[in-house]
Amino acid sequence: MFIHQSSDQRKQLVLETKGRMIKLTHQEEQQQRARASRSSRHHSEKLDSETLLRLYRKMIVLRRFEEKVTEVYLAGLIPGLAHPYIGEEAVAVGVCDVLNNDDYIISNHRGHGHSIAKGIEPREIMGELMGKKTGVVGGLGGSMHAADLSKGVIFSTAIVGGGIPIATGVGLKFRNSGTEQVCVCFFGDGAANIGSFHEGINLAAIWKLPVIFVCENNFFATSMPQQKATGSKTIAERGSAYGIPGVLVDGMNVLDVRKAAAEAVERARNKEGPSLLECRTYRFKGHGVYDTGLVYRTKDEVSEWVSKDPITRLGRMLVEDRIATPKDIEAIDKEAIKIAEDSVEYAKASPYPTLDEMKKLTFVRHGVE
Numbered sequence: 264m265f266i267h268q269s270s271d272q273r274k275q276l277v278l279e280t281k282g283r284m285i286k287l288t289h290q291e292e293q294q295q296r297a298r299a300s301r302s303s304r305h306h307s308e309k310l311d312s313e314t315l316l317r318l319y320r321k322m323i324v325l326r327r328f329e330e331k332v333t334e335v336y337l338a339g340l341i342p343g344l345a346h347p348y349i350g351e352e353a354v355a356v357g358v359c360d361v362l363n364n365d366d367y368i369i370s371n372h373r374g375h376g377h378s379i380a381k382g383i384e385p386r387e388i389m390g391e392l393m394g395k396k397t398g399v400v401g402g403l404g405g406s407m408h409a410a411d412l413s414k415g416v417i418f419s420t421a422i423v424g425g426g427i428p429i430a431t432g433v434g435l436k437f438r439n440s441g442t443e444q445v446c447v448c449f450f451g452d453g454a455a456n457i458g459s460f461h462e463g464i465n466l467a468a469i470w471k472l473p474v475i476f477v478c479e480n481n482f483f484a485t486s487m488p489q490q491k492a493t494g495s496k497t498i499a500e501r502g503s504a505y506g507i508p509g510v511l512v513d514g515m516n517v518l519d520v521r522k523a524a525a526e527a528v529e530r531a532r533n534k535e536g537p538s539l540l541e542c543r544t545y546r547f548k549g550h551g552v553y554d555t556g557l558v559y560r561t562k563d564e565v566s567e568w569v570s571k572d573p574i575t576r577l578g579r580m581l582v583e584d585r586i587a588t589p590k591d592i593e594a595i596d597k598e599a600i601k602i603a604e605d606s607v608e609y610a611k612a613s614p615y616p617t618l619d620e621m622k623k624l625t626f627v628r629h630g631v632e
């Protein structure tokens with residue numbers, strides 16, 4: 264772990280964040296962003312070059328992978344849906360970077376980024392998308408059901424909010440086993456208005472379970488603007504209703520996300536209970552690969568968020584801080600493009616599962632092979 268803070272310092276930070284959230288006007292939010300940007304620059308000075316480059320590399324791999332997904336979907340190679348994570352990479356990468364291999368994550372319908380950031384190979388996700396035997400769940404799950412316990416991806420679900428109470432259950436198991444493992448649950452702003460959000464977080468809070476609830480607030484649930492669907496000003500402030508820290512995070516800044524996640528993970532490992540992070544982010548593309556995302560959003564709004572691109576932002580910082588040259592950045596990008604292309608070639612060349620294999624993966628009777 265790269266962040267060293269005393270417990271008192273950490274509590275102070277959370278309280279301050281909570282204090283700001285209660286009366287957050289647009290102007291205050293702008294000020295907060297400016298402060299966060301200064302503090303994350305300061306923070307970047309504490310992270311070693313290797314970590315910063317790793318974060319950059321991971322984000323660009325997710326970006327190039329998702330671009331390929333759209334391309335192959337439009338070419339008719341994906342027999343199902345896919346929801347692009349483009350623009351939101353800083354959240355998955357920042358959070359998963361502070362997790363151990365045996366920590367678990369629960370993902371949702373926009374989950375390729377979560378799975379890859381936690382260690383599943385892009386090839387296995389692409390294979391899954393194309394319904395191939397080499398896919399991460401044998402080609403039977405498609406885009407929204409990645410799982411691999413060996414990498415700590417316990418499951419992904421298309422049921423909005425469905426992962427939240429299950430994360431609480433996983434946390435209960437961890438607590439009862441006496442391990443130091445933590446469970447992270449990723450979900451959207453839409454999911455934060457589902458009943459299971461309240462039940463799941465409340466139970467985790469009263470039992471002080473090692474769970475980190477990461478809300479990726481991209482300001483839309485399909486075409487429904489978050490402000491129209493949410494009574495509170497922020498989702499983070501709901502943490503106080505359960506007596507847990509609710510932290511508003513600039514989800515377009517991987518260093519801020521990583522820092523907030525590291526604090527929440529430390530709290531969970533210290534048996535102090537769960538945290539709720541609201542990472543404010545934006546999907547640059549439509550809800551799914553079929554959607555332009557421009558019917559219910561203006562081009563200006565999209566451009567404004569694109570100007571905060573987390574990858575460009577970190578890349579610029581790496582060059583300004585002389586951690587990488589523009590040529591290095593280009594080389595990392597080329598490598599990411601190769602990984603994405605390789606995943607497509609691999610998936611295309613892979614066989615479909617046979618009927619027998621599909622039966623075996625679909626119907627399993629206890630005790631029967």
Ligand SMILES: Cc1ncc(C[n+]2csc(CCOP(=O)(O)OP(=O)(O)O)c2C)c(N)n1
Nearest residue numbers: 373421422423451452453454481483484485
């Ligand atoms: C329980 C449930 N209700 C509705 C849907 C249909 N649906 C799929 S994704 C989605 C929007 C989810 O929005 P959000 O939670 O903000 O996640 P985002 O897509 O923005 O990442 C909806 C309504 C569903 N899959 N499950």
Ligand SMILES: [Mg+2]
Nearest residue numbers: 451452483484
């Ligand atoms: Mg959303």
